């Protein structure tokens with residue numbers, strides 16, 4: 001058991017094996033590799049990716065940013081040089097995976113265009129359309145605002161001290177913006193099937 005839990009790779013593999021075992025034992029009626037099956041697979045991958053992305057967004061906002069002023073200056077590099085770059089790696093690729101699996105899911109559900117037009121064609125994909133646009137704006141912020149500014153703030157890209165301070169503030173404000181948007185976005189994601 002400790003050989004599993006002391007290795008992150010083995011821990012993740014064990015989680016996947018347990019999920020597959022449950023699916024085979026309980027969900028065996030649904031293994032006819034049809035459209036609903038693949039939509040379910042992408043729904044699962046989509047939610048897992050979204051947890052990785054929004055989990056880290058909330059970690060930054062609920063834990064890391066408020067803790068920074070309380071950490072002595074000589075210990076700050078542990079966050080800036082070790083923890084933040086690793087967290088940002090999973091954060092931005094989690095965002096990418098959430099976007100791709102979400103778009104595939106919308107396509108498999110047959111309402112991708114209608115959703116992007118906010119349900120104006122059928123009146124049925126409004127919730128998910130609004131959620132998708134909110135999440136696409138958040139994805140854009142991650143890749144084209146937060147990550148480029150974090151690279152300067154963390155010293156991955158070398159810049160003058162005043163540019164570095166400005167970049168850290170911009171990254172923080174856009175991270176906060178995404179935290180605001182994450183609440184209505186999540187409401188729309190869950191509402192399409194359960195409230196729509």
Ligand code: HEM
Pocket residue numbers: 043046047049050051053054098099100101102103105106107109128131132135136139186189190192193194
């Ligand atoms: C990045 C762009 C995104 C797109 C294109 C997208 C697309 C979708 C689609 C098409 C669905 C299926 C809705 C339905 O018919 O039930 C869905 C559901 C969902 N999405 Fe997203 N999504 C995105 C981002 C996110 C993010 C960031 C999260 C954060 C966790 C998320 C979490 C969920 C959840 C929890 C569901 C509900 C699943 C259910 O009720 O069964 N999505 N999304």
